[in-house]
Amino acid sequence: MPTPQPALQIVGTSPQRKEGRAKVLGTARYVDDLALPGMWYGATVRSSVARARIRSIHYGASIPWHEYTVVTAADIPGENTIVHLGKDHPCLADGMVNHPDEPILLLAHPDKAALHKAVAAVQIEYDELPAVFTIEESEAALASGDPQRIVWGEGQHANTFKTYVMTAGDPEQAAEIFRTADFVIEGEYRTGAQEQLYIENNGVIAEYSEQDGVTVRGCLQCPFYVVHALELVFDLPGEKCRVIQTETGGAFGGKEDFPSVIGSHAALLAMKSGHPVKICYDRAEDMAGTTKRHPSRTRHRTAVSRDGQLLAGEIDFALDGGAYATLSPVVLSRGTIHASGPYHWPHLTVRAKAMATNLPPHGAFRGFGAPQSLFAIERHMDKIARTLGLSPEQVRRRNFLATGGHTATGQHLGDKVDMQHLLTRALAESGYHEKRARFDRENPYSSIKRGMGFASFMHGAGFTGSGEGRLNSLVEIELTPEGRPQILVSSTEFGQGTNTILCQVAAETLGIAYDDVLIAQPDTRRVPNSGPTVASRTAMIVGRLVERAARQLCLMLTDAGYPPGEHGFRHAAQGYLAEHGSLCASARYESPSDIFWDDDKYRGEAYPTYAWAVYVAEVAVDTNTYTATVTDFHALQEVGKVLHPVLAAGQIEGGVAQGIGYALHEKCVWQNGHMANNQMTNYIMPTAADLPPIHVHFEETPTLHGAYGAKGIGELPMDGPAPAILNAIEHATGVAFTEIPLLPEDLYEGLTHTAGAGSEELEPANAGPYFSEPMR
């Protein structure tokens, strides 16, 4: 528990969103609403093939090229790389392309309308090379030993961005258990790519001057990521690379790594043209050219006792990373750690790998690897139940992690964990047992088959392992000349409520009204680096730093003879300012002393804390039209202190909606690595008419690590819907689908040919070492 609090005044209430008025008035300014004097517009010429050497570039004669600025890789003053975790990702292709829609050159012109035909007039000739588009094709190319077919890296890294082996228990004992267990149950589970589909496309405006260096403003999550990328591309020190976040119309991870690309591009055009340059993608370009959720394949092999106890497990987890490494190693890491679900494993080996293909690089998307591996374990738990003749509930109850237990990484669960209670309550809230029995009675007489399914899961909040220590985040609170506190952070607002909750935390701690707290626009020239706005870390980690900085501010006022308690905060602040001129308090992240993480062995405290959840889906499958509809949804989660009930519920509802889309609607259709359905017309996300009632239930067990006990919740709701829905569809139809998205054509296939694509016969376990190929 944090320090004992008197009754909270502001935390736990739902004040209006800080920037909400501007949003409902339509006066909030997004990047495409801005124009700078003398501004030009930029566009990108992209590859039309997946993997090739560029033979020639020809500029068509119909275009007055002297009016345009053209930037190629040769114009890059620094390194031709977009730095993420490594430097394999070029800013602009130089002689070689590795995926369709890869940026090759950039154009700028004062008239936006003049760009389209100029892009079309650039003719590029290629010498095409063999390409791979799936995990299996990448594995096969690797196995062939033919260096021509290796699309990334060499030696042990050939076609492989990253591998992990995570082991719990004793491998020798596990081998013995697999020989003698009552059952060995195997399964393979797959998830597709998913587009973030923020309604505001990626966009930036860049400026350049010799004196000030580069300035990029735009919609983005992580201002300092873009600063670091610009430093390398322009060979400039960080203080000459300024990044300003504008109002951001949705992100979901899609504006975590990608703004470094578009930001660098616009800045190169600005430098060469001598004008500010705006690049705002249209929808088709954004969908084809920017990152998506990693497709995955997970294979489970599990030894279980007759009564449903997990005895030993092997999990092979593979991600398709696309053409460059970008964030794949860390997406893989989170997926690996979540692969074991909220269960106790006496012995477990997880082998994980992120493979290279010639798709555009996959990147961050809410959940960050966890939705993929949790989909697999939660489908597999239902398979175990069905194989053993137990209920999904029984199998989970036998294996849940609990207070004092250890996760698969060996993390001791010191905070209270009560999955048994969460499951009991979620099943009661949703009427699970009553409905399940009723549907079992009614389904034989109806062409609409109804079903109930659930998923139990957890999501680690904050950066993995030693990540928060490395980030070393800093938060400041300064006094404005009027004596109002202003929060200075690089943490960004993109709908999830950063501005509001951080101001609530500061107001609560300072003992002043919520409306009296200000938060500055993230501008790297002004705000300290409080880390990226990702990984469900803002409420918990940054919020806690705001709380500490606010305490520090009170302390500084008191020490100077202006105790804020006496005549109110404003009075004290004005008194201090009159004497000293300015005041700024700060707080820097300190790793808790009880957190230890071994990056090599993948052992230790993977996350400061976890949020725990049980989600229950009710579905209806129409056996005439082969459509599956979610008809009711209950989301129960334990998330520590809920800082703002309305925003928190909004996060859960929105995440569940994206999860329903992930399960039943959203499919990326790839044609030789190019996204063929790169439009909202044929990439289908849920509309208001498609979604069920979503009932959100919170349990609050405050954690020591978060602001007023808050845990991160942003990603959590993405994890549970897909497995809960497919579990419900299995209950409704008796067919165990193992792959998402599950579209009507897949349902048709599965329901008319039981062993068809995307499904499998529910035969009793067929043991056998058919996977577990040696890992590099």
Add this chain to the structure above:
Amino acid sequence: MSDMRFEVNGVVRVVEAPPIKRLLDVLREDLGLTGAKEGCGEGECGSCSVLLNGELVNSCLVPVLQAEGSQVTTIEGLSDGETLHPVQRCFLEQGGAQCGICTPGMILATCQLLEKHPHPTLEQVREGLAGNLCRCTGYIRIFAAVQAASQALHG
């Protein structure tokens, strides 16, 4: 180029533009009304929604020629100075706006919905807003805002 004359938020405006220029671009570029947003450019997402003679349209699909002589209402025309329109206020209070990019269109769609159905059923709300995509909220809090606005406007 030709001169087009129409009323925007109660004020007569004359715009010199190619007749097939999108109403969305005329509003944003020629008139500086950036409340209507481009999300998809093909009439799927509804972020560019405005009211044309009281009917909800996707302004990315309307050539400005078609607006000649019409009355256009954009999000900028809804509030009374600093006083929010009841629909705006309910979106703010109920958490109906998250990232805010769909919000202007969603609010105008709600105005049109409540015009047609002063006391809409949940089904009518779901149907009525199905042309406006929101990726943040899962729509649940938008439905709550619509119901609250119905109460505020029509009791």
